[in-house]
Amino acid sequence: MKACHPACGDDGGGIPVCPGLAFFPTLLLCKDTLLPPVCATSSIQFPSNGLMKQPFSSRMNIGFVEREFFVKKLVKSLTIGTLVLLLAACNSSGTKEKMTAEQLLDKSKKEMEASLEAVHSHIVYDDYKVTVHNGDFENPEKSGIKLDMQTDAFLNPVKLHQETLVHPRGIQSYKMNLYRLGDQNFVSDANKKEWEEEPSESLEKLFGTLASRSFPTLDLSLFDEFKNDFVLEPIEYGYALTLSLNRQQFERLRELVPDLGPQEDGFLIIYKADLVITFNKSTSYVTSFKMSTDMRAFRDGNSYRARQKLNATYSYFNDIEPFQVPDQLVQ
Secondary structure (H helix, E strand, C coil), X not given: CCCCCCCXXXXXXXXXXXXXXXXXXXXXXXXXXXXXXXXXXXXXCCCCCHHHHCCHHHHHHHHHHHHHHHHXXXXXXHHHHHHHHHHHHHHHHHCCCCXXXXXXXXXXXXXXXXXXXXEXXXXXXXXXXXXXXXXXXXXXXXXEEEEEEEEEEEECCEEEEEEEEEEECCCCCEEXXXXXXXXXXXXXXXXXXXXXXXXXXXXXXXXXHHHHCCCCCCCHHHHHHHCCCCEEEEECCEEEEEEECCHHHHHHXXXXXXXXXXXXXXXXXXXXXXXXXXXECCCCCEEEEEEEEEEEEEECCEEEEEEEEEEEEEECXXXXXXXXXXXXXXX
């Protein structure tokens, strides 16, 4: 076979030999369609070495070895590069600052104060107390109250309507209506046909401190002292702050909410005191609050047990229906 270029020779067996094969060993022939650019110009000086004197089959084996070596090096380089990128990504995500319970509480306060104009709340509060005198467990004295409170509220200015079903233990239940206009509270119930203005202290005494500070929105300032004690957990559509109070923490909270636990002094056993507050992820508004306590105090041979549960949910943010205030209250 005749060589296709003056620069090409013959290996003695009729097969053209191109010096360019020293650089492109995978090419079998240097025909015009396969000839590499380096071999297409006769003015280029190709090096002469012992490789050109070897049989063509040997040169081909060397070419395949070189190509395999190149592929292995390429794969190794790509693998190392990928690992470097993955490690960089991990380090980048690992250094991202996580939100703390304190930051979440502060952000929720600011967001609700700045943008929350209206809200609906539903609170169920069960305050159950059992007193046993002189170890007579056969004849316990039961007392307490259960409240079911539905509230619609506009916050700026304050205009609130609340309907409450009151269940005092041992007494017939009744319904109560409350309107709050600014700092004035007007109350009527089955026993009081006429509207009467009530101070906030009277409502707090009826509903309890914690329930009173849970509507129309939860008063987050109650938990300022526990900012570093809450555990923050991601939940669906938001976050949850949880805290199981120890004795010291419970005593601190009871200074703010005096009607928590037994009202009698004595040796106190705390079986449970749990708090859970949930927040919407996009708005940081409080969406629910749960409190569950169970404790017993002992004094002078008597035991006083108090079980208190509060479950509050908040919804219809900035989306409640307007309500009509009775004419006599507007005047």
